[in-house]
Amino acid sequence: MGLIAIAADKGAPGVTTVAVSLAAVWPRRAIVAELDPFGGDIAFRLRGPRGVPLSPETGMLSLGLAARRGADPQQVFEHVQRLDGGLEVLLGLSSSDQGAGMGTLWEPIAQLLDRVPDIDVIGDCGRLYHGAPTLDVCREATAVVLVVRPTIDSVAHLRSRAAMLASHLRSGAVGTGGTPLFVVVVTGARDDRSPKEIQHVLGTAQVPATVIGRIAHDPRGAGMLEGEWIGRLDRSLLIRSARAVAARLARVTSVQAAV
Numbered sequence: 396m397g398l399i400a401i402a403a404d405k406g407a408p409g410v411t412t413v414a415v416s417l418a419a420v421w422p423r424r425a426i427v428a429e430l431d432p433f434g435g436d437i438a439f440r441l442r443g444p445r446g447v448p449l450s451p452e453t454g455m456l457s458l459g460l461a462a463r464r465g466a467d468p469q470q471v472f473e474h475v476q477r478l479d480g481g482l483e484v485l486l487g488l489s490s491s492d493q494g495a496g497m498g499t500l501w502e503p504i505a506q507l508l509d510r511v512p513d514i515d516v517i518g519d520c521g522r523l524y525h526g527a528p529t530l531d532v533c534r535e536a537t538a539v540v541l542v543v544r545p546t547i548d549s550v551a552h553l554r555s556r557a558a559m560l561a562s563h564l565r566s567g568a569v570g571t572g573g574t575p576l577f578v579v580v581v582t583g584a585r586d587d588r589s590p591k592e593i594q595h596v597l598g599t600a601q602v603p604a605t606v607i608g609r610i611a612h613d614p615r616g617a618g619m620l621e622g623e624w625i626g627r628l629d630r631s632l633l634i635r636s637a638r639a640v641a642a643r644l645a646r647v648t649s650v651q652a653a654v
């Protein structure tokens with residue numbers, strides 16, 4: 396079905412947390428793919444069934460080798476591991492050195508991930524910057540979602556990154572088949588104004604990006620996704636907010652994938 400690329404500009408606004416949360420509650424079968432060129436975090440944060448550590452060799456590293464020989468989308472499953480709780484994950488590289496070693500493989504890997512049969516892939520693309528290999532990943536995706544915190548500096552960086560990305564992806568250009576660009580805001584429970592204000596900022600700058608919702612700023616919930624088992628994750632504010640965003644994104648991307 397489709398690759399949904401999650402990314403951000405400066406800072407660490409919670410891209411990995413948003414990607415894992417969305418994949419965990421996605422209304423269709425989904426895997427989370429760690430595509431951050433600086434390396435993945437999930438192997439350090441979460442475990443496989445019965446607490447067994449995940450294998451660092453199975454994931455982007457092994458898929459990269461397969462893609463070099465010419466793989467088909469069905470083969471992506473051979474590189475996927477299951478977390479305790481059932482979520483399927485394509486583990487990321489272990490360092491930025493490995494990321495650089497991927498060379499030109501990012502684009503064919505993104506093409507594979509966008510075409511895995513009967514499954515959506517939620518890709519954690521980390522931070523975007525000039526020349527980032529993940530810009531190629533975003534261009535192959537069914538949709539791109541930028542994560543932002545509601546601070547003046549973050550929104551200013553979002554605005555310029557989204558403007559650059561929208562032209563790179565040809566987002567919003569009618570009839571060009573461009574990739575749609577969305578924004579998710581990580582906000583506190585009582586902050587329901589930020590998404591509208593950020594949409595206004597983007598609209599004023601004529602950036603064709605749609606704020607699709609908010610993810611709760613929830614240190615307890617985020618802590619559980621980092622391996623601190625301190626409560627029921629499914630009842631956390633984080634996961635409850637992710638359900639609403641996932642439902643909306645899954646709806647728009649299924650229409651997009653069918654086009």
Ligand SMILES: Nc1ncnc2c1ncn2[C@@H]1O[C@H](COP(=O)(O)OP(=O)(O)OP(=O)(O)O)[C@@H](O)[C@H]1O
Nearest residue numbers: 407408409410411412413581611612613614617618
């Ligand atoms: N929704 C959230 N509520 C509270 N804390 C959060 C949330 N999302 C992320 N955090 C915290 O922020 C920190 C960074 O989170 P995360 O690893 O998801 O960010 P990232 O953008 O992927 O960062 P990096 O660029 O380093 O990969 C972590 O300590 C995490 O617990």
Ligand SMILES: [Mg+2]
Nearest residue numbers: 410411431521
């Ligand atoms: Mg991350």
